[in-house]
Amino acid sequence: MAGDGLRFFPAAMGFYLPETRAGSRAGATDVGAINGVERGLMRELMRGLMKYRVLLLCFGVLGISAQAQALGNLRAAIGSGGFELDDGDLDVDADLSSADFRAALQVNEHVFLRGQYTRYSANKIEIDGDKYDADMDLDTVRLGAGYGGDVGSIRLYGAAEYVSLDFEIEGESDDGNGWGVTLGIGDQNKSKLMWNAELTFLDVDGTGGASLDASIGYRITPVFAGLIGVQSYALEDDDSELSFGSAYLGLQLSF
Numbered sequence: 001m002a003g004d005g006l007r008f009f010p011a012a013m014g015f016y017l018p019e020t021r022a023g024s025r026a027g028a029t030d031v032g033a034i035n036g037v038e039r040g041l042m043r044e045l046m047r048g049l050m051k052y053r054v055l056l057l058c059f060g061v062l063g064i065s066a067q068a069q070a071l072g073n074l075r076a077a078i079g080s081g082g083f084e085l086d087d088g089d090l091d092v093d094a095d096l097s098s099a100d101f102r103a104a105l106q107v108n109e110h111v112f113l114r115g116q117y118t119r120y121s122a123n124k125i126e127i128d129g130d131k132y133d134a135d136m137d138l139d140t141v142r143l144g145a146g147y148g149g150d151v152g153s154i155r156l157y158g159a160a161e162y163v164s165l166d167f168e169i170e171g172e173s174d175d176g177n178g179w180g181v182t183l184g185i186g187d188q189n190k191s192k193l194m195w196n197a198e199l200t201f202l203d204v205d206g207t208g209g210a211s212l213d214a215s216i217g218y219r220i221t222p223v224f225a226g227l228i229g230v231q232s233y234a235l236e237d238d239d240s241e242l243s244f245g246s247a248y249l250g251l252q253l254s255f
Contacts, residue, residue, distance in 0.1 A: 077250025
């Protein structure tokens with residue numbers, strides 16, 4: 001495969017992998033290319049901030065308009081996991097690190113708002129068994145509202161969310177936007193033990209899939225809690241399959 005151009009276009013997301021030269025294999029260094037990637041990352045960061053500013057503003061306005069006694073939480077976590085893509089002709093794999101940030105606001109007894117931003121990153125990828133140096137980032141953004149209630153000793157809830165996936169590799173990027181419908185179950189915030197599990201049905205640019213998130217933790221105080229969990233995504237169409245996710249360790253601040 002040395003010297004051959006390599007491209008794949010997963011139909012699920014329209015991801016783009018630039019041509020790969022033999023010189024870009026693991027161990028090779030191209031200072032000009034690295035500087036170009038850094039400039040590309042900065043441009044994509046600024047474009048991403050502009051892209052999401054309206055959604056974030058709307059989310060903030062909704063939060064400000066919530067009742068004064070509303071409760072909420074902030075969560076931050078780090079993790080590690082994997083990325084797998086099979087488009088029929090190529091198998092692409094990568095080990096990922098993740099940084100996850102979430103916020104939730106309880107508007108009243110039943111209605112809540114929530115948002116999540118997660119970045120998955122890798123600096124090496126494996127294509128059909130051959131390893132390459134390549135900076136890859138996959139960002140997920142989720143913003144939505146939901147409704148829940150206590151049933152016996154548990155809490156059941158559902159949510160509707162805007163979902164965005166933004167993929168970048170070596171300065172080239174593409175994104176997909178869609179929606180998710182979530183069904184979840186968790187504890188009632190009445191004991192030291194905290195737990196939660198939810199399944200989200202996804203449609204991203206017309207491609208179906210699902211995500212699963214499950215966590216368990218311990219409330220050290222009424223304000224601070226530690227937790228561990230796992231979150232995974234899977235998207236599939238007739239020509240390609242994409243899956244990624246991570247196990248994570250985090251802290252939660254309740255207010």
